[in-house]
Amino acid sequence: MQQYLYLIPALPLFGFLVLSMAGKHLSRNLIAGIGAGSICASALIALILSAGFLQSPPESGAYTQILWHWFLTDHLSADISLRVDALSLVFICIITFIGALIHIYSAEFMRHDRDYARFFASMNLFVCAMLTLVMADNLVLMYLGWEGVGLCSYLLIGFWYETPGNYRAANKAFVITRIGDTAMIIGLFLLFKELGTLYIPDILTKATEHFNSGSSTITLIALLLLSGGIGKSAQLPLQTWLPDAMAGPSPVSALIHAATMVTAGVYLVARMHTLFELSPTAMHITAVIGAVTLFIAGCSAMVQTDIKRILAYSTISQIGYMFLALGVGAWSAAIFHFFTHAFFKALLFLAAGAVIEILHHEHDIFKMGGLRKKMPVIYYTFTIGAAALAALPLITAGFFSKDQILWYAWSAEGGHPLLWAIGLAGAFITALYSTRLILVVFFGEMKTTPGHLPGAAMTVPLVILAFFSIAAGWIEWPHNLLHVSIFSEHVAHALPATTLKAGLPPEIVFQLIAVGVSLFGIYSGYVLYYGESPLLMRWKQSQGLMDVRNFLFKGWKFDQLYDTLLVKPFLFITGINKADVSDKVYTAIADINLHLNKLFSVSQNGSLRWYVTGVLVGILFIITLQLLL
Amino acid sequence: MSTVHAHTVLIVAAILFVLGLAGVLTRKNIIFMLISIEIMLNAAGLAFVAAGSRWQQADGQIMYLFILAMAAAEVSVALALVLQIQHQHKTLDVEQLTALKD
Numbered sequence: 001m002q003q004y005l006y007l008i009p010a011l012p013l014f015g016f017l018v019l020s021m022a023g024k025h026l027s028r029n030l031i032a033g034i035g036a037g038s039i040c041a042s043a044l045i046a047l048i049l050s051a052g053f054l055q056s057p058p059e060s061g062a063y064t065q066i067l068w069h070w071f072l073t074d075h076l077s078a079d080i081s082l083r084v085d086a087l088s089l090v091f092i093c094i095i096t097f098i099g100a101l102i103h104i105y106s107a108e109f110m111r112h113d114r115d116y117a118r119f120f121a122s123m124n125l126f127v128c129a130m131l132t133l134v135m136a137d138n139l140v141l142m143y144l145g146w147e148g149v150g151l152c153s154y155l156l157i158g159f160w161y162e163t164p165g166n167y168r169a170a171n172k173a174f175v176i177t178r179i180g181d182t183a184m185i186i187g188l189f190l191l192f193k194e195l196g197t198l199y200i201p202d203i204l205t206k207a208t209e210h211f212n213s214g215s216s217t218i219t220l221i222a223l224l225l226l227s228g229g230i231g232k233s234a235q236l237p238l239q240t241w242l243p244d245a246m247a248g249p250s251p252v253s254a255l256i257h258a259a260t261m262v263t264a265g266v267y268l269v270a271r272m273h274t275l276f277e278l279s280p281t282a283m284h285i286t287a288v289i290g291a292v293t294l295f296i297a298g299c300s301a302m303v304q305t306d307i308k309r310i311l312a313y314s315t316i317s318q319i320g321y322m323f324l325a326l327g328v329g330a331w332s333a334a335i336f337h338f339f340t341h342a343f344f345k346a347l348l349f350l351a352a353g354a355v356i357e358i359l360h361h362e363h364d365i366f367k368m369g370g371l372r373k374k375m376p377v378i379y380y381t382f383t384i385g386a387a388a389l390a391a392l393p394l395i396t397a398g399f400f401s402k403d404q405i406l407w408y409a410w411s412a413e414g415g416h417p418l419l420w421a422i423g424l425a426g427a428f429i430t431a432l433y434s435t436r437l438i439l440v441v442f443f444g445e446m447k448t449t450p451g452h453l454p455g456a457a458m459t460v461p462l463v464i465l466a467f468f469s470i471a472a473g474w475i476e477w478p479h480n481l482l483h484v485s486i487f488s489e490h491v492a493h494a495l496p497a498t499t500l501k502a503g504l505p506p507e508i509v510f511q512l513i514a515v516g517v518s519l520f521g522i523y524s525g526y527v528l529y530y531g532e533s534p535l536l537m538r539w540k541q542s543q544g545l546m547d548v549r550n551f552l553f554k555g556w557k558f559d560q561l562y563d564t565l566l567v568k569p570f571l572f573i574t575g576i577n578k579a580d581v582s583d584k585v586y587t588a589i590a591d592i593n594l595h596l597n598k599l600f601s602v603s604q605n606g607s608l609r610w611y612v613t614g615v616l617v618g619i620l621f622i623i624t625l626q627l628l629l
Numbered sequence: 630m631s632t633v634h635a636h637t638v639l640i641v642a643a644i645l646f647v648l649g650l651a652g653v654l655t656r657k658n659i660i661f662m663l664i665s666i667e668i669m670l671n672a673a674g675l676a677f678v679a680a681g682s683r684w685q686q687a688d689g690q691i692m693y694l695f696i697l698a699m700a701a702a703e704v705s706v707a708l709a710l711v712l713q714i715q716h717q718h719k720t721l722d723v724e725q726l727t728a729l730k731d
Contacts, residue, residue: 606730608662608723612653 002058004045005065005082008092009135011042012128016121023117032107035120039103039127043096050089054490061085061493062201064137075196076140083137083200086493090335091134091267094342098259099127101461105350106251108457109357113249119159123255126152130260134267139188139198142268146184149232149261150177156256157248169247176241180231184268187224191275194221204274213278222275222282226289229265233319236293240558242316243300246308250353253308257315258346263338266322273331273495283414287327291409291422294320296556298429302436303552306363307352310437313555314389315345317426321405324423328415330408331495332488337405339487340397340472344388347465351382354458355441358450365437370446377459379442381466388469390434390522391427393515397473402427404478407510413499420510424517431521432528439529478511638679645672659714659721663707670700 015038023031049063062085070078084092103123110119129148136142151174158170192198194217195206211218229235234242242262246253256262269276269286276282294317301313318341325334355371355378356363372379388398406427410420476487528536539545551557580587603614645668652665674693681689715721 604730606727608726609654616650 002063002065005063005084006067007045008042009128009131011038012124014038015124016128019117019121023121028116031117031120035124036103036107038124039096039100043100046092046096050093053089057493078138078140080141081137082135084135086491087270087495088134090339092131094339095127095130095259098342098346101464102251102254102346105458105461108455109251109353122152122155126255126260133264137200146264149264150174153256153261156252157245159248166247169244173241173245176238177231180228180238183224184228187221190221207274207278211278214280218275219279219281222279225268225272226282226286229268233262233265234316235289235323236296239293239316243309243312243555246312250349254346254349257349258342262315262319266334266338269326270331270335270495283327287324287414287419290320290323290327291419294426295422298426299552300555302429302433303549305365307365308363310433311348311352321402324409324419325405328408328412330405330412330498332491333404333408335491336476336487337401340401343465343472344385344398344469347381347385347462347469351378351385351462354378354454359448360451362448365440367447368441369444372442374450375453381462383438384466384469386434386438390431391518395470397469400473400476403511403514406514407507408498411500411504413501427514428517428521431518432525435522435525436529635679635683639676642672642676657722657724659711659723667700670696
């Protein structure tokens, strides 16, 4: 099986090459066949691979394949070589499986788009880059995938580049993630300087011998790597690009949010877990960033009116949970939340895309409403997705993963009651806005007449994803309820187990509180948004509350903050330097010479008599000088 | 034949030189300017000869021969140029020949 490893990223790459070179001459069916087919094939290989892995894990803990030497300098050798261990395997399965469903969905969703081939080519390259990122066995190759993901997100967010503003969103995503990337590459340089290798297994073994726990170098390296992750995963303070990234087509949003791109940061931190474990400071910062982000983004999601922006903020918030879990040392819980989140977030985006399409590109949820009867399949699947997001207890996958994170946020070694409290507040907010979304979009009276309903290629992926949004959680139960922990046992091959503090209250107390909070959130949403709510009406009258709402609506005004802090001063400085102040010295030299030239060229008047006089005066001058001296 | 004092000859040479110089500076016609230059050259040659006879050395007379040869060469080139100028500009007035200015 190991020798076919390269096919997983190579098939999407092949799809990209064919579609980008010959896409113009192919029929639409063929384009969809190549685009979706290549991902489906690699999903199939990934499934067979993981079946093999689960049955008999390789002795070294990973499948490896060295394809060729990329480059070799004095000390640094980078190979194009793949390594799949338990952690990568989870990511590969999610990327290819969900990627395949999204591609099948796009085949119909993008049917009438002019640039059908360009769309599938970019999507295939996106999947290929992400697979390279998670399968790379050295950080150089991983960085290649990392940048590839950034490039493809740029191409796809700006896919409809003719609509004004879309290219801005694409630029923003590219530039802001680039800030993180720069920090990350500096981190890689430092790591190479310290350890002399960028081969991942070597780094993980050497780091424990080389660094003292908590030394400033390792903290710096961990923080630089974390900054890279923060940029890609849209965490505070680099989160502002993700809500704007909604400019792309809905399948692109689904792909960015569920399978690729934003989870890259989670992967990076989990992959480099040894470095983070050596630096408690970096771990604390990760946890705090996650907790603050999940709260901030959750608050913004509560008041958005654009259906896709609600989902975008909810993604930032859910990734915040993952970072929180990583920061407290609950590695397996973070990856498990990634696993379940991928299903329900892809489902939500694809269903939202379908709703938008049926309602003639209407994004505002308050212009939707009453769609329950018209589109039952989308209604049920969307509700399942939202329930999973709200972590409806025991039924949905979201519950199992979020409950674990909340429990570890207090009980794990790096945990703190405050982190737990913020997580809990986030859970309440999540439940509230999920309920709001469902009630406003699907209940009440109809405000826009729906167009014709989508076909099977769009609904079947929704149903499959809905099934997994429920069932994906059953492989890992809280161990006080049921002894099923397939996922954490699998991930334990690659990630260390979570250590707990001593003297904790029983886990069931935390679970009951979490359950109570989510149910209360759902109930609050129901009270506020089902039909005409007098409470909401009264709130809308209050000026103070509306100011808070507008503040949250603008995403805590982070864009304005960065505008005043960075963009305006920069523009001010460029405004001053418009006339090239620094060049003044050099232009002055030229100016003086030109001036002298004008002055002396008066003497070149063409009169022979004048010249002779000049010569004479010169001679007299020299003779006088000699006589005097 | 009574001897002539060297400084008498030098004074004559100086007068000749100044006359030539005044010609160069004041004349408009190129040919007259050339003649004035010849006068200046001969003034210099006279000074050499006078100095040579004063110190009883042959160098002064040799230098005069050099000046003579140089003057001949100079005149031949200059006259050729004068002919060309007359041919192209139809004038020999230096006031009007100012094509070489900046």
